[in-house]
Amino acid sequence: MLEKQNVPPGQHRRDRVVRIRARAKAFFEVVRRAELRGARELSGPARRPQWLGLLNQFRSRQTGILPGAAAVATDLQQTVAAFERALALEPANWSLYLDLADVRAEQGDFTSAVRLIDEGMRYEPTELSLRAAGAAYRARLTGSRADLSELIELAPNLPNDSYRDLLIDHACAGPALPAELVAAARRIQHN
Template identity: 65%
Template sequence: MSNQSVTAGVGLAGVMAHCGGSLAGAVELLAGAIASAPAAPEPYAALAELWTDRRSELKENLEEDGSLSAVLAQAYLLFLDGDMDNAVMALGSVTGARPDVAWGAAPWFGDARFLGVVSAEALAEACLRTLDYGHDLDTEEMRESFAPWFHALDVVSERNPVPESLAAMARLPRACGRYELSFALCDRADAVDRVMWTAVARATTWRVMGNLVQAAAALERALLLDSANWSLYLDLADVRAEQGDFTAAVSLVERGLEFEPHEVSLRAAAAAYRTRLSGASDDLKALIALVPGLANATYRNLLIDCACAGPKLPRRLVAKARRLREN
């Protein structure tokens, strides 16, 4: 949208808000203007004016409206009220729903008043919200769109280096293919304190990059920091399976089962990796029985494929397992 169109949209919103029209409609128009030109200051100025003139009515209207337009407006109004944590989390929700719009280009998002106050915990939560819908962010267009977020991560992680929060922040640049920034956040976290979550963040980034040796090493460090965490044993077992070391994979899931014997993902992985290793029909039958309890379809199919590649398995049993892959 051109500057002229933004101005026209803002003007129409003003007419709707002040001449007996719909306040909700005015907010929607302003949100549309922001979506078309996130860096343009005029829509924000109009929102600020509405906040000054009709605060109680606008607040009630926004609280009753869960639309993207309402949440976007709330993000800016929370900033105006000095509630930087809730402001960034609201913007994270909007960005997760529509990452194709460079919402982070909003003037307030790069404002020193915001970057100097927002907590690492809130920014980390906002980063997670940007990933809620599973959109593909690993493109040049997305990396450019998220540049203001990367700047915020750099500033806030330096000012308020909470290791667990930095580990969570690292997920956003990783999703965007900015692996060096993901590792930089982990380095900054480790300089404060070495925690399990940072090691896991490193492992995940290495795994996405295809470096299974480094991923396994990072998970081993994570286990040194939290040796009773069953999910770490499963993660490392999965990496060993990717490397073709099914003996190690079986051993690791069995260790995980010592801590959480009823966890279905551990039990399914144990059955799958034992099947791949030995070709035992009973293990494949166990996997078939456990598969319906696996919520993650991608992981379910991965285990089925792995197990069905086991030696000398009955063809009918393999076919039965593969049919579960399609459901």
């Protein structure tokens, strides 16, 4: 049985920043090529597994590097612009809505994150990552007991532990959530 490694404080946030930077870089290239061709849609779907591969490539080059706050803010603004252009080219791509919602959540804009998740759910209502992110972002925004309970149910099935832990962190910071539910969510992070 494999034991989880202890993750240093702030590591999830650093992982998230690296992930966002990798997505932005890849999206800029995909969108730039599509715009050069005059395309009205992307040449292929941009699904999460593709981004995880790009993330691993990027991490192998950038391990241990955390840019300053100004660089992160600029990267996030550029990332938002890239995802919005990509959504204009491929508006039915649920994964793009999820990725942009994740960026908006990273910026602290949970209202936009929830709206984006709801739009993505129109295209893929059973997608586990969309459902979990929606529950997490609604719990953070509204303090909904039902949404935190939904996240607790969905979180163990998420394939990426780092992403799961980030969603739990967001959700548990929601207003006036019951301590027993927050504790149950935190236990998932430590299993």
